[in-house]
Amino acid sequence: MLTEQLHTFLSEAGASLHRIFMLPSSRHFWFFMLCYVLIALAVYLSGDGRRQGQNFFRFLFPKKIYTHPSVWMDIKIWLVIILLVKVGLFALLYQANYIGSVLLDRMLDKVWVVEAAHEAPSLSDRLIYTLVFTCCVDFGFFLMHYLQHKVSWLWAFHKVHHSAAVLTPLTANRHHPVDYTVHAATAIVMGSFATVLFTRYHGTTIDSVTLFSTSAIHFFYYMSANLRHSHIWLSFGVGNRLFFSPAMHQIHHSTAPQHYDKNFGFVFSVWDWLFRCRYLPAKQEEITVGLIKGESGYHGFWDAMWRPFVECFHAIKSLHLWRRKRALEH
Numbered sequence: 001m002l003t004e005q006l007h008t009f010l011s012e013a014g015a016s017l018h019r020i021f022m023l024p025s026s027r028h029f030w031f032f033m034l035c036y037v038l039i040a041l042a043v044y045l046s047g048d049g050r051r052q053g054q055n056f057f058r059f060l061f062p063k064k065i066y067t068h069p070s071v072w073m074d075i076k077i078w079l080v081i082i083l084l085v086k087v088g089l090f091a092l093l094y095q096a097n098y099i100g101s102v103l104l105d106r107m108l109d110k111v112w113v114v115e116a117a118h119e120a121p122s123l124s125d126r127l128i129y130t131l132v133f134t135c136c137v138d139f140g141f142f143l144m145h146y147l148q149h150k151v152s153w154l155w156a157f158h159k160v161h162h163s164a165a166v167l168t169p170l171t172a173n174r175h176h177p178v179d180y181t182v183h184a185a186t187a188i189v190m191g192s193f194a195t196v197l198f199t200r201y202h203g204t205t206i207d208s209v210t211l212f213s214t215s216a217i218h219f220f221y222y223m224s225a226n227l228r229h230s231h232i233w234l235s236f237g238v239g240n241r242l243f244f245s246p247a248m249h250q251i252h253h254s255t256a257p258q259h260y261d262k263n264f265g266f267v268f269s270v271w272d273w274l275f276r277c278r279y280l281p282a283k284q285e286e287i288t289v290g291l292i293k294g295e296s297g298y299h300g301f302w303d304a305m306w307r308p309f310v311e312c313f314h315a316i317k318s319l320h321l322w323r324r325k326r327a328l329e330h
């Protein structure tokens with residue numbers, strides 16, 4: 001009996017690890033982690049690490065970052081997310097989204113009737129769909145992230161991500177389950193919206209252009225995405241004006257006043273430009289990450305899981321919809 005349970009547990013754990021490291025739809029897919037190491041090597045060889053007299057291993061895994069208690073918190077929160085996804089955290093979301101898509105389709109039936117297509121969409125149609133789909137999801141992510149910083153009861157949950165005192169690729173998963181759900185719901189709703197419109201326009205189903213069964217644009221994004229949460233500086237230079245570089249997300253985590261509430265984007269940086277919150281780094285900047293003065297951190301894992309509900313409740317009760325810039329006011 002015990003060996004049976006152990007066997008089930010090990011095969012479940014193996015399946016989870018397989019999903020995380022072996023599927024290209026995961027940002028921690030082995031190829032994207034290899035890209036992380038290769039980009040780090042290029043940064044090291046260009047002088048950043050060698051100048052400080054470190055060997056490459058120490059440059060890649062600085063002791064003061066990887067032995068910081070913040071990393072253990074990242075791991076604990078990630079395990080909770082894996083567990084919740086496993087027990088169907090998003091099952092209800094997908095169900096609600098399916099009903100929403102069907103309702104949208106029914107509404108469009110009355111105003112936009114198209115003949116069913118006899119041919120499959122061309123490559124150029126699929127390329128346009130891939131771009132529009134990515135833009136819809138990316139703008140949704142940007143807008144939700146912007147609100148997660150501006151609306152006090154959303155910030156109560158998003159603050160857990162920003163309480164990280166050091167950045168490692170694991171920090172990408174350091175999200176309170178409520179924060180994680182809000183993020184996932186945005187992707188599901190915005191993605192479905194683009195798909196319903198394109199399916200109707202073409203009169204048939206349409207698929208993204210993919211690389212290893214992942215949307216081609218997201219595949220390229222993931223190649224450098226793990227550097228967003230790291231100590232390694234990667235800026236796209238003039239390319240920052242269109243694409244959101246990992247250095248721009250590190251600035252988002254910075255405690256410096258000039259970086260406050262800047263750079264909310266993911267794939268494209270134009271949304272930040274449109275909302276006047278884009279900060280383009282002219283050169284490499286020294287960054288201290290964490291919560292700004294006036295924002296209280298957490299006393300351990302359970303505090304980080306429970307206190308956001310209390311803070312959210314107080315924010316709603318006191319009718320403080322918008323988050324106040326406490327540190328900057330003092």
Ligand SMILES: [Zn+2]
Nearest residue numbers: 145149158252
């Ligand atoms: Zn944020």
Ligand SMILES: [Zn+2]
Nearest residue numbers: 161229249253
């Ligand atoms: Zn982050």
